[in-house]
Amino acid sequence: MTRAQPPARGEQPPARGGQPPARGEPPPARPASGPRLSVAVAPALSAVGLVIVAAASYALLGGSLPTVPGGGPRGPSGPSGPVRTATPSNVVIVDPRTRVPGTLLYAKDGNIWVQSGDQAHQLTSSGRDSMPAWSPDGSTVYFVRTVEVGGKWPTNGEIRMYNLQVPSLMTVAADGSGDPQQVLKGQIRDGSYTWSFFIREPAISPDGKSAALITDGPNPTRSDIVVKLLNLQTKKITNLNQPESQSLGHQDPAWSPDGKVLLYVRNAREGTRGTPQIMRYTAATGRTSAMTTGGYAAPSWSRDGRYIAATKTTSFGTDVVILDARTGTELLKLTNDELSFSPVWSPLQDSVAYFKLDHGVVDLWLIPLSGTAPSWTVGQPIALTISAGLDAPSRPQWFIPAGELPPLPTPSSAASVPPSSPASTP
Secondary structure (H helix, E strand, O other): OOOOOOOOOOOOOOOOOOOOOOOOOOOOOOOOOOOOOOHHHHHHHHHHHHHHHHHHHHHHOOOOOOOOOOOOOOEOOEOOOOOOOOOOOOOOEEOOOOOEEEEEEEEEOOEEEEEEEOEEEEOOOOOOEEEEEEOOOOOEEEEEEEEEEEEEEEEOOEEEEEEEEEEEEEEEEOOOOOOOEEEEEOEEEEOOEEEEOOEEEEEEOOOOOEEEEEEOOOOHHHOOOEEEEEEOOOOOEEEOOOOOOOOOOEEEEEEOOOOOEEEEEEOOEEOOEEOOEEEEEEOOOOOEEEOOOOOEEEEEEOOOOOEEEEEEEOOOOEEEEEEEOOOOOEEEEOOOOOEEEEEEEOOOOOEEEEEEEEOOEEEEEEEEEEOOOOOOEEOOOEEOEEOOOOOOOOOOEEEOOHHHOOOOOOOOHHHOOOOOOOOOOO
């Protein structure tokens, strides 16, 4: 069995909810400037949205496209050789020696999986699911499901059908009981026309009342693909009006543990090199500031809210680092292989899990941390899955019940860093 090459290191490619071009003659393109378009050109905007997300994906790579394993040497940290074969779509092998506390959440071959102890089991089976996220109490898993429907668009004076990929925000019980339920559907109907908007990367607020989404909904004719809030009760989408760079959109929303701050990534580029930047949105004031300089993405908060695990992008690849949550200063580099990305903090704050690309196959790894923050001692990396072939665009998530967590340590003076402008270590 030969496995196709997965997305590149750290890449966040377009979700399966991406809009394909219409059959036959494509709809008119969106003008570079001028007044807002009428509703009749919405399918064209969806096609433009694909370009935006693709550009954002390239930005996350730091401008470095991957070398296909087996195609020759990539460098000292990138071994050459044949592409590995992943386990079958319905199999995830967990190293029995790991047995990490809590439950890990990820996607494989379009299905959502949960991993606890030395076992992993499949939570959904549609083959069209991605981007899972925990509810605050761990009882529910949110995810994006994409289905194909028929879209309608006028071409040459007549209504023509085309293939339309419609994403929906879904929920399913974390224990697998019951069928998945739809929360928000990204389908739009207006008279004879049918099209859709993007729904990506749900991040549920700590109070469980809202979800941060990357979306151009509810009206793609008036929005790029940016971070917005969905009220989970009313289903109303609120635009936070966060700034963009070169219309490249946003990605990677992440709530602080107290729900007061929402981090997200503003995609940007310098020439041909992508320079994603982590931004800080304060919910109470609506103010936004840059947490980092360019080159950081995929933020994940520590439980005490003092540290951020993130993907660091360079022209050579991606690695996992720890940042100061207030200043954006890079405190520690956890990997040096240029193949690691999408970290998630353990709720115990004693380790960081992350994805690693090895000869074309993505697996889940873990790095133990010991000692006192921020002067941790970094342990040896541990493979949590074996040749799993996990879905790179769907970031891993980690949950441990509150009753199983120890009290948070009292902040020490050594860890206290006065606020300053965003910075990073060389």
